[in-house]
Amino acid sequence: MPEVDPETEFDICLARAGITLPPERRPAMFEAFLAWRSLRAPLSEPLPPATEPAFGVRQKDAAR
Amino acid sequence: MMAPLPSLAEASRAIAAGSLSPVALTEQALERIGKLDPALNAFILVTADRARAAAAAAEVEIKAGRRRGPLHGIPYALKDIYDVAGLRTSCHSHQCLDHVAAADAEATRRLEAAGMVLLGKLSTHEFARGGPTDVLPFPNARNPWDPARFAGGSSSGSGVAVAAGLVAMAMGSDTGGSIRLPAAYCGVVGLKPTYGLVSRRGIFPLSFTLDHAGPLTRTVEDCAMAMQALAGYDAEEPGSADVPVPDYLGGLGAGVQGLTIGRARSYDIESGVDAETMDALDDACDRLRRLGAIVVDVVLPARLRGDAVTQGILLAEAFAIHQAWLRDRPHLYGRVTRERLTMGAFVSGAEYVQAQRLRRVLTAEVDAVLGGCDAILCASTTGVAPLLTDVDEGPFRRQHPLTALFNATGHPALVMPSGFGATGMPLSLSLVTRSFDEPLLFRIAAAYEKATQWAERWPPLRP
Numbered sequence: 001m002p003e004v005d006p007e008t009e010f011d012i013c014l015a016r017a018g019i020t021l022p023p024e025r026r027p028a029m030f031e032a033f034l035a036w037r038s039l040r041a042p043l044s045e046p047l048p049p050a051t052e053p054a055f056g057v058r059q060k061d062a063a064r
Numbered sequence: 065m066m067a068p069l070p071s072l073a074e075a076s077r078a079i080a081a082g083s084l085s086p087v088a089l090t091e092q093a094l095e096r097i098g099k100l101d102p103a104l105n106a107f108i109l110v111t112a113d114r115a116r117a118a119a120a121a122a123e124v125e126i127k128a129g130r131r132r133g134p135l136h137g138i139p140y141a142l143k144d145i146y147d148v149a150g151l152r153t154s155c156h157s158h159q160c161l162d163h164v165a166a167a168d169a170e171a172t173r174r175l176e177a178a179g180m181v182l183l184g185k186l187s188t189h190e191f192a193r194g195g196p197t198d199v200l201p202f203p204n205a206r207n208p209w210d211p212a213r214f215a216g217g218s219s220s221g222s223g224v225a226v227a228a229g230l231v232a233m234a235m236g237s238d239t240g241g242s243i244r245l246p247a248a249y250c251g252v253v254g255l256k257p258t259y260g261l262v263s264r265r266g267i268f269p270l271s272f273t274l275d276h277a278g279p280l281t282r283t284v285e286d287c288a289m290a291m292q293a294l295a296g297y298d299a300e301e302p303g304s305a306d307v308p309v310p311d312y313l314g315g316l317g318a319g320v321q322g323l324t325i326g327r328a329r330s331y332d333i334e335s336g337v338d339a340e341t342m343d344a345l346d347d348a349c350d351r352l353r354r355l356g357a358i359v360v361d362v363v364l365p366a367r368l369r370g371d372a373v374t375q376g377i378l379l380a381e382a383f384a385i386h387q388a389w390l391r392d393r394p395h396l397y398g399r400v401t402r403e404r405l406t407m408g409a410f411v412s413g414a415e416y417v418q419a420q421r422l423r424r425v426l427t428a429e430v431d432a433v434l435g436g437c438d439a440i441l442c443a444s445t446t447g448v449a450p451l452l453t454d455v456d457e458g459p460f461r462r463q464h465p466l467t468a469l470f471n472a473t474g475h476p477a478l479v480m481p482s483g484f485g486a487t488g489m490p491l492s493l494s495l496v497t498r499s500f501d502e503p504l505l506f507r508i509a510a511a512y513e514k515a516t517q518w519a520e521r522w523p524p525l526r527p
Contacts, residue, residue, distance in 0.1 A: 010410070017383075017409035018391040029403060032460035033410050036379070040411075042372040043418040051421035 006034060066096045068229020068522060069139070072286040075232065076134040079126065086126070086137030090119035090181055093139045097183065097230050099527040103211070105203040106225040108144050108154060110184040115139065118181040125179070135293055136179030141234045143219050144185035145192060146277075147266040148172050155268050157190045158201050158396040159389060169266025170298050171235060171277050178293040183231055186221030190401040192242055192270045193218065193382060195457035198398030207250060208523035209489050213449040216246030222280045223250035228525055229282075233290050237267055238276045240374055241444075241467030244479035244494065247280050249449035251481045251490030251518070253287050253509070254280045256467075258499045259474030260305030262291075263298035271381040272303070273420070274374065274471040283519055284480065284509040288312040291502060307500055315503050316510040320355045323508065326362030326437035334367050335466045338447040344482040344491045345443060351515045352441075352508075362433045362440060364469065365426045373426060374468040375460075376411055376419030383408020403459035427473040431498070434475070439508050440496040442466070444479040448489035467494065476502050478509050481518035490518070 010033050014021065021029055069092060070078065078084035094112050101107050122137035144154050147165035154160050168176065176182070187205040189195060196204045196214055205220040207213045208228040215224050219236025223246025226234050236243040238256040247254025255278045262277045269275055279290035292312050298304040327349055332342065349359045364370075383390075386405045394402055433440060443466055456462055470477040475496050482493040497505040513519060 013409045014406075017387060017406075019394075019406055019409055021406075025399075025403065029406065029459055032403070032407060032458060035460045035462075036375070036407060036410050039368070039372050039375060040415055042369045043376060043415050043422060045369075045418075045422060047418070047421045047425065051424045053417060053420035053424070 006037065066092045066099070069093055069096065069232050071283050072135065072138055072232045072281065072289050073283065075138045076289070079137050080131070086119040086122040086181060087116070089137065090115050090139055093183055093231060100228055100525055101230065103206065104208060104224050104228055105205045106186055106221040106228065106230060107141070107184045108156065108187055108202045108221070109151070111151070111182055115181050115183050122179050122181060132179040133293070134289055135175070137181065139181045139183045139231055140175055141183045141186050141222070141225055141231045142172060143188050143222050143234070143236050145188060145237060145268040146172055146235060148182065148185070151185065153268060154185070154201070155191045156188045156200055156202055157401070159393070161201060165266070167266065170263035170301065171294055172266065174293050174296070186225055186234055188221060189218035190398050191268065191386070192237055192239060193404050194398050194401030196220065196452060196455055197457060198400045200398050207449055208525055209251065209449070210487070213451055213489065214249055214455050216249035216449065218242040219246050219280065223247055223252060223254070226250070226252045226280045226282055227523060229522065233279050233281050233286060236278060236280050237264070237270070238278060238471065239270045239274045239378060240471055241465035243276070243278050243280060244444050244467045244477060245465060247479045248444040248492035249490065251492070252280055252282055253284055253478065253480045254278070255287050255291065256470065256477045257291065257295065257502060258305070258476045260303050261307070261500065261502070262294045263301045263304050265298055265301040269385055271378045273381065274378055276471065284506055284513050285313070285316060287478070288316060288506045305500070310503050312503055312506055315507045318507050320352055320357040320508055320511045322356060323439070324358045324360060324437040325349065325352055325508070326433060326440045327359055328362050328364045328440050328442035331364040331367070331466070332443045335443065336446050336463070337443040340485045341443055341445070341447050341491055345441065345493055348441065348482050348493050348512060352512060355511055355515060360437060362437060364433060364440070364442070365429050369422065370426060370469040370472065371464045373419045373423045374472050375464060376415050377423065377472070379408040380411040380416040383411070400457045407460055423472045426469070430469070430473045430475055434498045438497065438504060442494050442496070444492045444494040448485040448487060448491060470496055475499055476505050478505050480509055480513065483518060484521070
């Protein structure tokens with residue numbers, strides 16, 4: 001799937017969240033958004049089924 | 065001027081011996097706060113009347129032979145995200161100026177039940193998330209070693225109050241390092257306990273699965289004393305761990321003979337830790353070796369993976385908590401807080417789930433490291449407290465805290481002084497053990513502390 005244009009993704013995320021930025025802060029927020037985009041790469045790492053974020057605390061409680 | 069408050073242990077022993085009264089100790093604290101805090105801004109609220117009443121009641125109980133335990137009659141203070149029934153929990157924000165708590169946080173309840181005397185509520189970065197120069201309803205806490213430098217955060221008031229000797233123990237919260245960073249920059253001891261060990265019920269959340277509550281103190285023994293009162297299962301807190309609470313004090317003098325310390329040198333190098341901090345860490349390893357420990361090199365997960373996990377979770381969870389206010393009344397946040405919270409809008413559901421999954425992998429990797437050693441020793445910061453003019457207050461930090469990895473993995477992590485840098489500012493180190501092995505953490509930290517004199521130096525304060 002083609003990578004979404006960063007500015008489009010930025011605007012869609014804010015619109016979906018219902019958040020309006022002051023115009024003078026848009027450049028700084030967009031730069032921060034790009035920094036997050038570059039940081040998130042490890043979250044695409046293939047992971048085994050055992051990493052499922054199950055509701056483990058409650059499961060253990062029920063078994064106790 | 066009144067002297068700095070004695071440590072918890074010193075005060076406890078003096079009260080037990082009848083040579084110190086809770087009333088006199090509380091008056092000493094209130095006088096010192098009155099003289100020094102106008103320049104430090106550690107306190108948002110000083111509860112003087114309440115403290116005097118509690119101290120007087122403690123004194124009566126103790127004289128009548130009803131001493132509740134080692135903390136009875138000793139003052140403490142709370143980061144202003146902890147609820148105290150009848151007091152405002154401001155979160156250092158215009159958003160919460162009208163919020164008065166209906167009940168005590170569980171941690172507050174435990175400290176009150178132990179007979180401690182609340183001195184007041186402490187400064188924090190707004191909602192434990194903003195920056196040190198945000199424009200907020202209360203001034204930001206100043207580092208007692210140098211007011212031009214960062215006090216660390218977000219439990220800044222807690223670090224400052226303990227470092228300045230205004231109080232011997234203050235409570236903080238830690239989502240990515242917010243107990244340990246002010247401890248590092250202010251030269252005190254700060255503990256992020258194992259996830260689930262100290263209840264967070266009644267503490268305003270930042271990130272449900274990364275938040276930890278814990279104490280800041282001047283000494284390791286004080287930290288252990290505080291944890292003896294704070295640790296324990298809370299059936300009303302979903303993250304609370306139903307595990308036995310061990311004796312945290314009994315092993316403090318057992319030393320480190322035969323223990324293996326894993327030095328995470330590559331993690332520190334990858335993080336850009338500076339030369340004087342690295343030298344102090346090497347010196348700490350040498351001291352531990354001389355005390356009988358074996359020091360080996362260990363490798364922690366790569367920073368990029370840890371940062372992706374901690375930031376992905378923190379941003380999304382904090383956004384879930386604040387989204388309605390960000391949409392409906394954003395003007396009531398400081399600029400830094402508002403922008404950092406808004407960053408959560410950019411984390412997708414899939415990214416959040418993947419971060420929680422990768423978190424399990426990282427936890428297993430740190431568990432594996434701790435399978436080959438008794439404790440990990442690494443840096444807590446890249447150097448001493450930076451100048452306030454150099455603090456990054458952008459929406460997304462250029463460098464994320466070294467400490468955050470252990471918020472994701474849940475392991476207990478203690479920061480303590482490791483010397484002083486060329487500028488005279490405190491240096492620090494981190495120790496990490498297996499989950500729920502705080503007794504071993506305290507044992508190693510106490511051995512190192514005893515071999516140094518860092519805790520004996522006080523910042524140069526003048527009224």
